[in-house]
Amino acid sequence: MQQELAEVFSEHGPLARVVEQYRPRAAQAELAEAVRQALQTHGTLVAEAGTGTGKTWAYLVPALLGQGKALVSTGTRTLQDQLYWRDLPRLREALALPVSIALLKGRGNYVCHYHLERLQEDERALKSRDEMVQLRHIVRFAQQSKSGDKAELASVPEDADIWHRATSTRENCLGQDCPRVKDCFVLKARRQAQDADLVVVNHALFMADLALREEGVTDLLPATNLVVFDEAHQLPAVATRFLGNSLSTHQLLDASRMLEAAGLAQARGLADWTKIAKGLESAARALRLSVAGLENMPGRRATLLMLPERSAFDEAAEALASSLEEAVEQLTEVQDKHPDLAAALAQCKTCFQTLERWRPDAPAARQAAAQGWVQWVELLTHAVRLHSAPLSVAELFSQHRQEGQAWVLTSATLSVNGDFQHFLQQLGLQDAQTARWDSPFDYAAQGLLFVPERLPLPNHPRFYNDFVATLLPLAAVTEGGVLVLCTTLRAVEKVAQLLQEGFKKQGVQRTVLQQGTAARSALLEQFRSQRGTVLVGSASFWEGIDVPGEALTLVAIDKLPFAPPDDPVLEARLEACRREGGNPFMDYQLPEAAITLKQGAGRLIRTEADWGVLMVGDTRLVEKPYGRVLWRGLPPFSRTRQLELALDFIEGHRLQATPSLETSEPVDGVPPAT
Template identity: 65%
Template sequence: MLDDALATTFADDGPLARSVSGYRPRQAQLALAQAIEQAVHDRSVLIAEAGTGTGKTWAYLVPAFLSGAKVLVSTGTRTLQDQLYRRDLPRLREALALPVAAALLKGRSNYVCHYHLERLQDDDRALKSRQEVAQLRHIQVFASQSQSGDKAELTQVPDNADIWNRVVSTRDNCLGQTCPHLKSCFVYKARRQAQEADVIVVNHALFMADLALRDEGITDLLPEVQLVVFDEAHQLPDIATRFLGSSVSSNQLLELARQVEAVGLAQAREATDWPQWHVKIQQATRELRLRVDPVDRLPAKRATYESMPSAESVHEGLTQLHEVLAACNERLAVVAEKHPDLQTVHRICTDLAARLFQWARAAANAGSAQEPITTPLVRWVETSPQHFRLHSAPLSVAQLFSRFRRPDQSWVFTSATLSVNGDFSYFQRQLGLYDAATERWESPFDYATQGMLLVPSSLPLPNSPAFTEQFVQQLVPLIEASPGGVLVLCTTLRAVDRITELLKEAFDERGIDRLLMQQGVGSRRGLLERFQASKNAVLVGSASFWEGIDVPGEALTLVAIDKLPFAPPDDPVLEARLNACREEGGNPFMEYQLPEAAVALKQGAGRLIRSESDWGVLMVADRRLVDKPYGKLLWRGLPPFARTRDPEQVLVFMAKQHCAEIN
């Protein structure tokens, strides 16, 4: 019966066609919706790869609406989360005329906290500039008028402004039930709405934060649901690794030292010598920074604990710092009940001491008390000129992640990039989804006509000193011939700098009048808005620009990738996983590095063709894509563009496409 309802909804004379401008039926979209409907009925797990243009959003929202189940939709980013909640859900609700209640839920750092805003207002020394004075006024007015308290709605204060850190709460400094502003709390209001809603929209970071908290016995963040849909699911393994691990920074420790003194003097002055405890924590933290100093001299300024040049000395420093925190915590425990602020500092000190102890022991029980599960951890240190950060992450998140699904719950994972040439085993292995059903639908686009893949035969291998200069030399004529915008995707930030520099020189020499933009010079959002508005700009970017960019039409007609996106071997988690694979007799390159590169390459290539009328050229300058045996696994996973190794054929293709578009 529901299957008939799906067919009717997606038909060319159905409610979507009548309500959504430009809607056209797509067989793959209906097939994906039917597969999701089946997963809901069977209470099973579905991994669904659907090519660009399939219409994944409608395909999962329609069966979710019609199922009557309580649904959680998790997206890759807050931007996609807002788009889904503010645009897609209301349009579908109107088209289907269904009374579906929706809620948007973000992490607590996205909501103004009345208590911390009030404290900032009362602290004359807390504001650092006139700009912050003006920003505080905007936030005050916003907090008094807003229904949601979501800082994304306050456009006058940039999302990355430092003042936000002082007017939002964290799990550590939230007063909870003792807060005098509990009734008006934006976080609590958002969570209540989520409890009452039929569809809740979150992002992967919040979903993983919820799983991490459930592991600690805290279950009040996300409501229980019957269906979870993970959009842009290819991002989940990395996000899961980050959130199922932990970190401690010297900034956190120094801030704790400051809070111990300030709160102790304000609320329990006679209990102990609080300034002295400030000094002790500060000194022990700075002593540990000196002990990790040899890491500064390493190329990436990071090292695993096992490979650290000064591991024994660092361990001594950790022990000393932990002893100081434990002793300070004993003093805090005695007075914690006197005031909520003392309780908060006590809680923060307890948490940081526990994380330091866990890091020092290199062991963690990642399971609950009922289901103890121990997983190997990867530990590493990162340094900056004055500070350090201690990280730990699970070697594998498969067992931890998969066990959180309840037997009566359906999980759907969807993205355009979940398989490696049609094989889903790498994604399944990462998240422990061995029993999941897998389905795949090709994009409806005519890639062979709309696009061309160029892998120049004359370029040297990427490890050649001359590679970058020759890459830019071959790229510049294509930029000149491209009528639309150009996106240059690099595998390192160093390459972004060098390629931008070489393009500037070439533009000056050849009189090329195009806007040239570089990642890091302005916000990502600002760069993309200018890029799209310009219609023929050149944007050079690295990791964050390989996905999440949707620029249809002639605003983007050339995507150039400098090298195959193999993850850097000095990444601590990857390094540990490769070593573990090698020790177990596996092939690290084929089992980890190649699948990762395949997914990243598909994401980069996916920026090019975004609609049925788009056209463009994908240039991959790395000849290993064709010359190496493993290259076949990579290019077969790309859209089926026409292929060439001759730049002259690309110029002919561009001229032909541009003429056709003009006529």
């Protein structure tokens, strides 16, 4: 395959014949060869490839040319769809390969014929006139679609609440007992995945499969020779979420409604189903009342050990367990009478098994404590959620690599200044081969890092006023889009309000979009299409945003993205690091912040023609000793601390005459890039 790869990526190869303005990139060819070697040796490759290296085709070509099956896992469904609908068909055509490809998502992405029919029969399940219209669209889609993938139905947003009732969960799926099993979209997708040469999944599904294997459930995913994890920097967080478990009062209330409906319809008179359901509902509401003290806790959450009025919670959890036990006992007696009863039983059993971790004397609780799990309670607006998560996912993740299987983990942000140790330790991959390729962009000419001189520290009462006051002149002079990345949702609201007030005062006509006012996809679509728009967002906007050209010429970051100190998992991990003699800040918090900051900065320059300013309002980046670790990990932009020079940079590019900024010497007190 080595010779084939060289030919594919050559100046006159098959890619050059089908891709307009194709030109060979050394980094792309080298990464493809590294993937080939990992495939040949059944090894593990951790590869950092900067924006513009062409990493997607670099791993897809050897995956297509290699013998045997391949699995590609992405961080988002957006990239998953892009690979399946755009990249893979183009490559398959260019290489003239008769390979079959399949797209596989979690079951919540596929319409369930059975639950859709039940939804049509129950008018009370629809919450608004809009949902009545959405239901008609979904019914028509289910009749015509070959895949049943909700992403293909543009008229109903993917995050619309009605999808929860028109799809299935593992608990309420009827399996082979379902009267519509022959039409099941989920089973069709899984069969196609088993037969395909290359399957595209996402990290959530991969981790769900891994978690089910932990429970002894048959694998969802096919056995493959190669697994590629794109956007691999997300894996530690996704693994923590899926290898842990949670239970919310929403789930409990759903279970009570489900058992009452199934019992009254299919086993009336065999038990007092309404009494059992009301008992479970009351126990769930009592659980929420028992943790009302969380209202006054940071983030409205606390670990089990720090829970206020712990005895009240323990009593409520015991009462809830008793209600679930009664429901399970009664449903077990009648489960064979109808699939709905079996589904209700499965739902109640799952809730009970999860709750077992929270009962002090239960074996599951003792096992969780012995294995170093952290447990915390989160108070939501109308619910409470109990969380359990492993302190470390390293062993669980690494041990599930199948024998003879090659793993490739790639992203633009895996290392801290070229050091991969933090990422490798999180996933238990210390023996992996590591490699990195820099972006081919001329960052010093294309981008400017601006860290204002006189801003107060982020904890100062006037920080956001001064941050926005400094940002406004830049936003006013640039004709392109502005992306403001905040570290908290509260900051998003504050910054958006200050920007609107500032533009109005200056008489500047600018649309300000704010996270939370519409679906993420809708906000991004408007941002891309409406030139000069300002978009203010938090965590989910720090990555996965590709806005090339003058649609984005200014990215502003409010604070260094250190994880919030009230995160229970982080708190437990820092304490574990401290116990082992480490330095929690340097060993864990700083590397995490460096990778996140690099992700945010990566939104600015997406092509060789892009240009723009990256403004970071947190002066600790250059004024604290640890800041060197952070800014050295960023692309090697030119740098300044003077607003006037930042304005000149924008004006220069607008006039297609870049200002001459010296990058080999310190610029206004900021050390040069290395």
